[in-house]
Amino acid sequence: MSANNMAAANCTAIKKPNNQADATAPASIPVIDYEGSGYRQDFWEGQGREYEDAVERIALKRLLPPHGKRIAEIGAGFGRLADLYLGYDQIVLFDYSRTMLADAVRKWGHDPRFVFVAGNLYQMPLAPGTLDTLVMVRVMHHLADVPAALAQLQPLLHQRSTAVLEYANKRNLKAVLRWLTRQQRWSPFDPQPLEFVSMNFDFHPGWMAAKMKDAGLRVDERLGASHFRLPALKNNLPARLLARLDSRLFRIGGKFPLAPSIFVRTAAPAAAERPQREARPGEAGPAHLFRCPSCTAQPLAAVGPTHLQCPSCARQYRQSDRIWDFKLPV
Numbered sequence: 001m002s003a004n005n006m007a008a009a010n011c012t013a014i015k016k017p018n019n020q021a022d023a024t025a026p027a028s029i030p031v032i033d034y035e036g037s038g039y040r041q042d043f044w045e046g047q048g049r050e051y052e053d054a055v056e057r058i059a060l061k062r063l064l065p066p067h068g069k070r071i072a073e074i075g076a077g078f079g080r081l082a083d084l085y086l087g088y089d090q091i092v093l094f095d096y097s098r099t100m101l102a103d104a105v106r107k108w109g110h111d112p113r114f115v116f117v118a119g120n121l122y123q124m125p126l127a128p129g130t131l132d133t134l135v136m137v138r139v140m141h142h143l144a145d146v147p148a149a150l151a152q153l154q155p156l157l158h159q160r161s162t163a164v165l166e167y168a169n170k171r172n173l174k175a176v177l178r179w180l181t182r183q184q185r186w187s188p189f190d191p192q193p194l195e196f197v198s199m200n201f202d203f204h205p206g207w208m209a210a211k212m213k214d215a216g217l218r219v220d221e222r223l224g225a226s227h228f229r230l231p232a233l234k235n236n237l238p239a240r241l242l243a244r245l246d247s248r249l250f251r252i253g254g255k256f257p258l259a260p261s262i263f264v265r266t267a268a269p270a271a272a273e274r275p276q277r278e279a280r281p282g283e284a285g286p287a288h289l290f291r292c293p294s295c296t297a298q299p300l301a302a303v304g305p306t307h308l309q310c311p312s313c314a315r316q317y318r319q320s321d322r323i324w325d326f327k328l329p330v
């Protein structure tokens with residue numbers, strides 16, 4: 001499989017050619033721009049990815065605590081996986097793309113437990129110690145600076161939190177075979193991240209484990225998933241059956257990661273002992289949930305039910321159509 005095909009299989013089969021870095025992204029780290037993309041229709045719906053979706057759901061069900069006070073999905077997109085979080089009192093869907101979140105609002109906006117937040121994970125507007133569970137799927141794949149991202153995510157946890165993180169594995173079986181037979185130049189054993197298409201990265205499991213450790217994340221479990229991403233299998237076996245078979249390889253695939261997708265369950269042993277704030281379901285003004293993404297001051301002051309202000313730098317942030325917007329200060 002060519003690198004470009006792998007890109008299509010793994011992530012960015014979106015019609016709009018928007019996998020360019022967003023030059024306006026703060027913190028000078030490039031961010032992929034899904035604004036206005038057809039990710040749901042062009043990548044998932046009717047695109048033959050029922051198997052991948054089913055596998056990811058099994059992996060998440062295995063790794064995520066099913067209940068809790070507050071869960072956040074970072075890079076939640078249109079909320080594809082949000083039904084897995086319904087055991088939580090509060091569900092935060094966080095994404096850089098307002099249009100993806102607007103899609104999520106259409107599906108989940110009726111449920112007061114959902115909080116929709118537009119922001120850049122490199123300039124995190126969620127306050128430290130606020131999450132019982134954090135989940136990030138198919139996002140690491142787009143991160144140009146993983147250590148900077150993990151440095152923003154780890155402080156969101158407390159000592160009893162769980163973070164489930166997924167990444168694309170550059171040392172997958174297909175890449176190894178292609179390299180051994182000289183059909184591919186780059187070595188899957190080279191620890192450095194591989195940007196095979198602009199803003200699409202695959203990672204070596206050893207490199208990723210080291211970065212997680214550096215960020216203060218302890219890996220408690222690792223699963224290898226999506227071993228059967230092969231048209232011959234996907235076209236001839238029901239997706240759910242294939243996914244169930246794949247799940248039998250999760251454990252061994254975690255020990256010897258040759259699958260294209262790796263899920264890890266992590267904890268933050270050095271984090272604050274308790275959640276800084278307990279989730280209050282349906283709370284009208286979640287000022288306590290946020291910090292200023294510009295100067296990191298917290299808590300923000302509620303100026304009205306849909307309007308927050310930073311007490312330090314005076315920047316203002318608003319909620320409209322259910323989405324709290326921390327991308328650009330008002």
Ligand SMILES: C[S@@+](CC[C@H](N)C(=O)[O-])C[C@H]1O[C@@H](n2cnc3c(N)ncnc32)[C@H](O)[C@@H]1O
Pocket residue numbers: 011031032033034039074075076077078079080081094095096097100119120121122136137138139142
């Ligand atoms: C491939 S989609 C995955 C969406 C969802 N997790 C899923 O599996 O269906 C990647 C998502 O990550 C978001 N994203 C990428 N970089 C981000 C950043 N720096 N901050 C916040 N979201 C980001 C994109 O906007 C996009 O919605």
